[in-house]
Amino acid sequence: MFSALKPQPADKILALMGQFKADPRADKIDLGVGVYKDATGHTPIMRAVKTAEKLLWEAETTKTYTGLAGDPAFNAAMADLVLGGTVDAGRISSVATPGGTGAVRQAFELARMAAPQGRVFVSDPTWPNHLSILKHLGMEAVPYRYFDADTRAVDFAGMIADLAAARAGDIVLLHGCCHNPTGANLTLPEWEEVAALLEKTGAVPMIDIAYQGFGDGLDADAAGVRLIANRLPEVLIAASCSKNFGIYRERTGALIALSDPARQEVTQGTLAYLNRQNYSFPPDHGARLVTMILTDPALRAEWEAELEEVRLGMLTLREGLATELKRLSGSDRFGFLAQHRGMFSRLGATPEQVERLKTEHGIYMVGDSRLNIAGLNATTVPILAKAVIDVGV
Missing domain, CATH: 3.40.640.10 (Type I PLP-dependent aspartate aminotransferase-like (Major domain))
Incomplete structure (x- = not known):
């Protein structure tokens, strides 16, 4: 029966994750996978979630x-x-x-x-x-x-x-x-x-x-x-x-x-x-x-406060990247990065430029130039901006 099965198309983002993990460069940057990361590159457990888990562990009496x-x-x-x-x-x-x-x-x-x-x-x-x-x-x-x-x-x-x-x-x-x-x-x-x-x-x-x-x-x-x-x-x-x-x-x-x-x-x-x-x-x-x-009012307030920290942090990264690209390019053509919202933006790079970002600079993003803003931090923003200009975006 299984001999009738055909290979399925590989998920491009999961494939990119595999390539990133296999890359030995210490300064590589992952802007592909759609997961929030803090300034250290870690995806943390939110404070309210951690507190709720402790409360649940104490109170839960069944797994039915x-x-x-x-x-x-x-x-x-x-x-x-x-x-x-x-x-x-x-x-x-x-x-x-x-x-x-x-x-x-x-x-x-x-x-x-x-x-x-x-x-x-x-x-x-x-x-x-x-x-x-x-x-x-x-x-x-x-x-x-x-x-x-x-x-x-x-x-x-x-x-x-x-x-x-x-x-x-x-x-x-x-x-x-x-x-x-x-x-x-x-x-x-x-x-x-x-x-x-x-x-x-x-x-x-x-x-x-x-x-x-x-x-x-x-x-x-x-x-x-x-x-x-x-x-x-x-x-x-x-x-x-x-x-x-x-x-x-x-x-x-x-x-x-x-x-x-x-x-x-x-x-x-x-x-x-x-x-x-x-x-x-x-x-x-x-x-x-x-x-x-x-x-729970207290837990909700703590969650909303941390979520707002996350949101404002991503906006800061967007504005920082747009500003640095403007400085390096002398152009406003990257201003859209500050106007967009959420984790993602399309940079506007060609597939060839995306490949160069990966091979020459260790910067990983999806082939259509979708980048995960939350994969950046204050240190990597200028690195990405310089690489973007270097490959001619």
Whole structure:
């Protein structure tokens, strides 16, 4: 049987991680993998998470299953974090998932059940795993223009023109904030235009929000999501806790589905059914930590303060890199780095220049020149800037 299997395409980011580990140079810099790192290059456990784990260790008395949808308290806490209490609870169905990726997969599965012939409109570019999962599920992906490679900003006119082709039964996949891989985000007025277009076409928005709190703050980063949630009758939201709680390996996420209250019971039941088919009960450890943090005022305040430190630290790195590149190049062409938000930006280097950065300077980034801002620190910012100019970006 296994002789019929064919080699699968290698994940480019995982392959890059392997190359970085094998590189013997002591001064190499990893800007590829999408993981937050502090100034020492370490991915720390957040203070509130550490405190919650100690409390949980003392209080936990069982490891039995929670439920197909996960702990109701977690689902309620995540809905409040993302939606901010702006949506009628009678519209909300939600389940815990293994990370944000699990939420994305379940959302696509739900969409395929509800509208088997529906297409999924996906930004060009997008997180590669969006396309990989859609291909695996046999769902049609339709690219829409999003990023202008010349201006390094959102090509909003192209985006709206392409999304006008969506129709009822289709899904429009949107990034809630901190667009991956470009870092270029929609403004709130642009979110309003997208909402109006979706109302007109009847397509259902699906929002992947993996970086809430990494851009302009917890509420500001969710503003577009909340606007869509209140304007459209049906919405899918895939939320991740990996980045903003720093619990990558705990695989903690949530899928939220908004519907008419009359359809809420069926929607919730379908989400639980999909969990049962894919992995039965979702993991609970990370979800319980998140619940403890979000529902305890002291823990939440500590978490929000540290998250703000992380956010401001990334902004400082962005501004520092843009300033140093301006100094070295005598040009404002890298100013977009300070305007983008989140962990990622596309530098605008060619694949050949990216390869030179790796071979000549030990600087690793994805082939499309996506770099992880959080992989930098005050020491490596000028090193990267000099290398970028050296290879002719």
